[in-house]
Amino acid sequence: MEIVLCVGSSCHLKGSSAILNRINALITEYHLGGKIILSGSFCMDQCTKGNSGVCIKIDKQIFSVTAATIDDVFRREVVQKLSGEDSV
Amino acid sequence: MQHVVECVYKSLNHKGEELCGDKVEIVRTKNSDILVLADGLGSGVKANILSTLTSKIIATMIQEGAPLEDTVETISSTLPLCSVRHLAYSTFSILEISHDGEAHLVEFDNPACFCLRKGELIRPPFVKREIAGKEIRESFFRVELGDYYVLVSDGVIYAGVGETLNFGWTWDHVADFLRREAAKRPSAHRLAHQLSTACNDLYMGKPGDDTTVAVAKVIPASHVHLLASPPQDKKDDERMVQDFMKGSDIRIVCGGTSGNMVARILDKPLRASLHYSDPSLPPTAEIEGINLVTEGVLTLSKTLEILRQCVTNTGEVENLELVDADNGAAQIAKILLEKCTHLNLYIGQAINPAHQNPNLPFDLSIKARLLEELADLARKLGRTVECYYY
Numbered sequence: 001m002e003i004v005l006c007v008g009s010s011c012h013l014k015g016s017s018a019i020l021n022r023i024n025a026l027i028t029e030y031h032l033g034g035k036i037i038l039s040g041s042f043c044m045d046q047c048t049k050g051n052s053g054v055c056i057k058i059d060k061q062i063f064s065v066t067a068a069t070i071d072d073v074f075r076r077e078v079v080q081k082l083s084g085e086d087s088v
Numbered sequence: 089m090q091h092v093v094e095c096v097y098k099s100l101n102h103k104g105e106e107l108c109g110d111k112v113e114i115v116r117t118k119n120s121d122i123l124v125l126a127d128g129l130g131s132g133v134k135a136n137i138l139s140t141l142t143s144k145i146i147a148t149m150i151q152e153g154a155p156l157e158d159t160v161e162t163i164s165s166t167l168p169l170c171s172v173r174h175l176a177y178s179t180f181s182i183l184e185i186s187h188d189g190e191a192h193l194v195e196f197d198n199p200a201c202f203c204l205r206k207g208e209l210i211r212p213p214f215v216k217r218e219i220a221g222k223e224i225r226e227s228f229f230r231v232e233l234g235d236y237y238v239l240v241s242d243g244v245i246y247a248g249v250g251e252t253l254n255f256g257w258t259w260d261h262v263a264d265f266l267r268r269e270a271a272k273r274p275s276a277h278r279l280a281h282q283l284s285t286a287c288n289d290l291y292m293g294k295p296g297d298d299t300t301v302a303v304a305k306v307i308p309a310s311h312v313h314l315l316a317s318p319p320q321d322k323k324d325d326e327r328m329v330q331d332f333m334k335g336s337d338i339r340i341v342c343g344g345t346s347g348n349m350v351a352r353i354l355d356k357p358l359r360a361s362l363h364y365s366d367p368s369l370p371p372t373a374e375i376e377g378i379n380l381v382t383e384g385v386l387t388l389s390k391t392l393e394i395l396r397q398c399v400t401n402t403g404e405v406e407n408l409e410l411v412d413a414d415n416g417a418a419q420i421a422k423i424l425l426e427k428c429t430h431l432n433l434y435i436g437q438a439i440n441p442a443h444q445n446p447n448l449p450f451d452l453s454i455k456a457r458l459l460e461e462l463a464d465l466a467r468k469l470g471r472t473v474e475c476y477y478y
Contacts, residue, residue: 007360008344009385012370013448020362040360042344042373042383047442 001036001082006055008043018067019054026074035082090309091233092429093121093185094276095470097302098284098405100243102131103294109135110241110300113147114403116470120186122150125302127198127241129177135298138167142178150184156194156226157219164220181239183304185231193237195225199245199259202238207271209263235306236270236279243299244283248290257290275426276305280405311335312428314420316342316384316459317436318349319478328478329353332434333377338423341375343384343455345440351375365414372416380423382416385443386450388458390417391424395465398425403470424466431466433475435459 003023007016027036044062046055051064058077065073097112109131115122124147128138142163149159167178179197186192193201193212203210212229231237240262249256257265262283269282280303287299315332319325329350332339341347351358358381360373369390370383394417398406411422424431435456443452463473 005362007362007370007383009370009383009452010442010445010448012383012386013450013452016370017364017367020364038362040362040371040373042347042358042360042381043442047445052447 001059001078002057003036003038003078004041004044004057005038006042006044006046007040008047010047011043011054014052014054015067016054019056019065019070022067022070023056023074026071026078030079032078032082036078091187091189091231091306092309093231094305094307094429095121095123095302096276096280096403096405097123097125097300098280099301100284100288100291100295100299102243102298103291103296105132105298107133107136108300109139109298110243111136111139111143112300112302112403113143114470115147115151117151120184121304122147123183123237123239123302123304124150124180125198125239125241125300126178126180127243127298127300129175131298135178138178141167142180146180146182150182156224160196160219160222160224164222179241183237183239185237185304185306189231189306191227191229191231191237193225193227193229196222199240199242199262200225202236202240202263202266204236204238204266204270205232206234207267209267231306233306233308234273236266236276237304238266238279238283239302239304240283241298241300243295243297244287244301246297247287247295247299248292249296251292251296252290257287276303276307277405277408277426279303279305281408284405307429309429310427311337311430311432312340312423313338313432313434314340314342314462315346315350315434315436316388317440317455318345318438320437324478325349326353328434328436331476335432338380338427339378340380340382340420340423341378342382342388342420345438346384346436347373347375347381350378350381369415369417372419380416380419382420385452385455385458387416387420388455388462390415391420392458392461392465394418394421395424395462395469399465399468424471425469428466428471430472431463431474433459433463433473434478435475436478 053064053066095114099108109128113124124143126139126142128135181198182194184192212227214227246256356376361371373381
């Protein structure tokens, strides 16, 4: 599974660095190190949509996350989907 | 020979003094680059006045084409007398390198200039002349690409005297040190910094004399191309990137949207790193064929902050640790400081709607102004700057 985190100017100011640390912690917590490719991007053209969060792309789907929502988004979009794949 | 003479210097003040008794003047004229180092008698205010007058008078007169005799006579007859020693005295060295590679070196009572070519010390022949009662050493020679010319005040060759070394560092040992360092092909900034740091260490951080190093390095022209912001009209994207890719040497892309545009037109992937070496700055990215890809406004602001500190005194080397830091802003500053003689700025005038967001804790809509200041600072560093707008 591929996760792309935006580190452009706007997202940086909205806290990319903290989100990155949180994602890395979550990956460790759920032992997903081998299943996720985490990479960076400079802007995914979402800035003007009025989102207050940092832009991340999980399996081609774009989300806007904040320090308060990243855990939920990660569990729903990454952990659950990966465990769903495993059980198939 | 297409060459540029990079001239920089670094002074250490006599311990306890706010002013330096040595003074360096760097003058660029239509036909030549002139480096003058003067060392005033004593230390503190008096020495500072003597050396400032000496270096300023020399630089101004030579620049205007006055003959050496008149220049030296002018200094002899205009310097104020020291009330303690009844002397009007400042040593000086003058190195003038013309744009076609002819050097003229004039020295009065300063340690002899260290001339380094291909990692070896060379000793250009000199003649002694007397002008206005002063014995002057004068040499004429041709410079070559890669040459270093190091002028020093006597604080350098006496570094550590009576403290770490009985007789100070001595000319020969300084020459050895410079030969070793020059073999690593450092920039003029780096060599001046190394030598001055070594002196400071020998003085154990408390120089017993004003200590000044001035370095002239003969380097080939090195063009740095920096692209920032996409064009106002999307139709011009391709033309802008083509212009940007045309020149040789070093290429920098500043800005996320710009990075994506360059990657799209070159049809190469952009890989943004997630390595936050400095959490206050966004990470850098990579595009094949581009030397450096960084985020835009935040990085540039930081680069300017670094460069501003580097050009407080024209040509004086500041804390090189600032440009050695592991982040995009320092990397840009380092290239401009150590690897650039000509800076070409490709400036797109598109307005980034995302940057007009008043809820962000930083005003991102200031890129145009940042680039203007960047051009300004680069000119102050002696770079030839061209701006192209799209």
